[in-house]
Amino acid sequence: MAGCAGLNSRALARRLTRIVDEALKENGVGLAQIGLMALIATHADDRMAALAAxxxxxxxxxxxNLRGLEREGLIEIATVEKDLRRRAVWLTESGVRRLQAALPGWRQAQARIADLLQAEFLQEIAKASEKLAAYKD
Known part of the structure; x- marks a missing residue:
């Protein structure tokens, strides 16, 4: 099983997550939360389906994953007036402040990971992820 791509990628993801989570600990967010907050911040008044994609x-x-952010008052989720079946999500002012406060720790973690794994290897991981995202059965 040592050569299993699935098991090795899961182990790598857990180790990387631990490094980032440790750097973000003082801000009260983890990698999953800051990742979603950053995606929400880059698309104002985002629709849930688009965010999921x-x-x-x-x-x-x-x-x-959004429930905790909403409970903490970091995001708001509301029904879209023109289409009551759709919901939009955005960062609150508190969410924007928390995201901004967490970014230096996130950058520090990224630099540490780049030192440990080399920037070229990280670029290859990103390319592999994109390739697999486009894969259809």
Missing amino acids: RAGLDPSTLSR
């Missing part, structure tokens, strides 16, 4: 999550997983 960009995050690579199914809608139920996205909703579960």
Whole structure:
């Protein structure tokens, strides 16, 4: 099993997440939360379906991950007036402040990871992720 791409990628993801989570600890967010907050911040008044697609999550997983952010007052989720079946999500002022406060720790973690794994290797991981995202059965 040592050569299993799935197991090795899961182990790598857990280790990388620990490094980033440690750097973000003082801001009260983890990698999953800051990642979603950054995606939300880059698309004002975002629709849930579009956010799920960009995050690579199914809608139920996205909703579960957003609940904590909403409970903490970092995001707001509301029904879209013109289409009551759709919901939009955006950062609150508190969410913007928390995201901005967490970015230096995130950058520090990224620099540490780049030192440990080399920037070229990280670029290859990103390319592989994009390639797999485009893969259809």
